[in-house]
Amino acid sequence: MLPVHGFFVLFFAVCGALLLRLLTHWRRPRPARARPRVSILLPARNEAQHIERCLRSLAALSYPPELLEILIGDDHSTDDTAAVVRRFIADKPQFRLVSIGAPVGLARGKSNAIAQLTRQATADYFLLTDADMALAPDWVQHMLGAAEIDRPGSRVGVVTGATTATGGVFGRLQGLDWLFGLSVIRLLSDAGLPVTAVGNNMLITRRAYDAIGGYEALAFQITEDLQLFSCVVGAGWDYRNLWHRAVLGVSMPQPTVHCLLEQRKRWMRGTGRLPWFLSGLFGLYGLFYVVLFFPPLMSWPFTPLVLGLKVLLQTLFLHRSLRQVGRREPLWLLLLYEPYLALMSVLVIGYTLLPGHISWKERRYAWAEV
Known part of the structure; x- marks a missing residue:
């Protein structure tokens, strides 16, 4: 025994x-004082059922709309995703629908959609999320604060927020799964042990993204967020994992055990x-x-x-x-x-x-x- x-x-x-x-060991993240222009990148494939919930949360962000560039990438959807997006963004100039084309470089699937959106983006800070997410109103300024944009010469290249899930009992148990795993990852990251970023709630600076050549220069992996994080940290950039209501994203749960x-x-x-x-x-x-x-x-x-x-x-x-x-x-x-x-x-x-x-x-x- x-x-x-x-x-x-x-x-x-x-x-x-x-x-x-x-x-x-828990610190409240501080919002950035500066207000740079940011590009929010939202790849979407067959998300007609959920994407309006995400778009509503992005429209409700407390960041100045004129400093937001929200690019939605329609990744060859076969449902009404594009139609839902067009109706919603008709009177919202900060939103733009982008049709994702043929793969660029080595990128495929979601990484190809993100690669093409980064080529369309005009800001120096990319915020990534998924179509089944809803973000907190102060998400942008707190993610920027963790990137230390107010500090000249900052080497923070990637920031990850917190994620949970909503719904019935099955969905809320999935939410606990998200919180349990990401809380452990945050504790390890705060201790100086880099683990990963999560692609549904992430900031990456243009400088860090360009330094590794972007997704089109990376051999395809299905866990594209882990790949991006590893390459950015491996190139010498710093990282932050945040844990606060201001950077919390709430995902729709997987509807069935098979989907999960x-x-x-x-x-x-x-x-x-x-x-x-x-x-x-x-x-x-x-x-x-x-x-x-x-x-x-x-x-x-x-x-x-x-x-x-x-x-x-x-x-x-x-x-x-x-x-x-x-x-x-x-x-x-x-x-x-x-x-x-x-x-x-x-x-x-x-x-x-x-x-x-x-x-x-x-x-x-x-x-x-x-």
Whole structure:
């Protein structure tokens, strides 16, 4: 039993350290005093159902409209995405619909849409989001503040905001998943350990983007946001991960378990490119169930006590993470997250191991290609 006890000592030491850091290391981001022109880039493919929600949030930004350039890239949609966008932006000069053309350079799919939007953009700061997102009113100035635009010579090249999801119980559990993972990433980033950016809530400076040649110069990867972040940081640029209600984006959830599994299979493709310390943390967390419920090791009262301690620390972590971004969830939902996480962990691993393509935005990618 000594190796088992050693595993749980390590597990709870890591969980306790993360919770302690969450409680003691949190700073409110400051908005930028300067008001430069910015380009908001919104790639969209078959998003007629959700994109107006995103456009309404962008129209409601507290940043001066005359300093906003909001470019929506219609990436060969086969639904009414373009028509919905045209109706909405008809009387809003800061918005512009761009038809995405043939791939440029090495870019494909979403990375090609972003590459073409950057070529159309005229500002020195790019803010990226997705069509199923709704952003906070003060999003722009707080993301710019983290980029330290008021400080001459700043080397901050990429900034990531916070993301959660909304909807019914299934959607809110997905929101807790977003918050849990991104909160851990933020803590690691604040400790000087670069992990990743998230493409639905990200700022990248034109200087940093151009320094790596843009997406058209990068070998195609399906996890394009992780790729961009890694290249920018690898080129010597600094990074920031923010955690506050002013930079919170609220995503629409995946509507079904199958859609969620497709999303997570795509994410799992990028896990091999994550830094070792984050992969180690996720691996430690995933092994918890394997070790705890391995039949020869299960015992009373050891097994329920260990599971109860995990749920307690996890619930405290989620509660504090929610409060820091201005959200609340009832205790029963925070407790429900544990069986949801256990079940989804098994399903995602099993689904990822199944042979077949990765489906994303009604396009199919072979695992070996990405």
